[in-house]
Amino acid sequence: MILISCPNCGSRDETEFHYGGQAHVAYPEDPNTLSDEEWGRYLFYRENTKGIFAERWVHSSGCRKWFNVLRDTVTYRIAAVYRTGEPRPTLDGDPQ
Numbered sequence: 001m002i003l004i005s006c007p008n009c010g011s012r013d014e015t016e017f018h019y020g021g022q023a024h025v026a027y028p029e030d031p032n033t034l035s036d037e038e039w040g041r042y043l044f045y046r047e048n049t050k051g052i053f054a055e056r057w058v059h060s061s062g063c064r065k066w067f068n069v070l071r072d073t074v075t076y077r078i079a080a081v082y083r084t085g086e087p088r089p090t091l092d093g094d095p096q
């Protein structure tokens with residue numbers, strides 16, 4: 001069982017949440033100018049990080065709001081939780 005700390009509701013069981021993929025993937029400014037390959041990369045290509053990974057979660061059984069989590073993909077340990085729109089927190093060991 002993983003406890004996820006929703007920024008609005010506090011710690012809850014992971015069964016109350018749904019995973020939303022990689023965080024900080026910006027929608028293209030002018031999608032009509034993208035080639036099929038560029039559009040495909042935006043839609044389908046994501047990092048496959050071993051270690052700390054920034055990802056989106058939604059508290060679907062609670063406040064129903066999206067937020068971001070820094071989670072270690074090896075240990076499942078959650079290093080930080082932050083609201084959508086906030087910058088990614090810096091962790092000890094991050095490259096400067």
Ligand SMILES: [Zn+2]
Nearest residue numbers: 006009059063
């Ligand atoms: Zn919540």
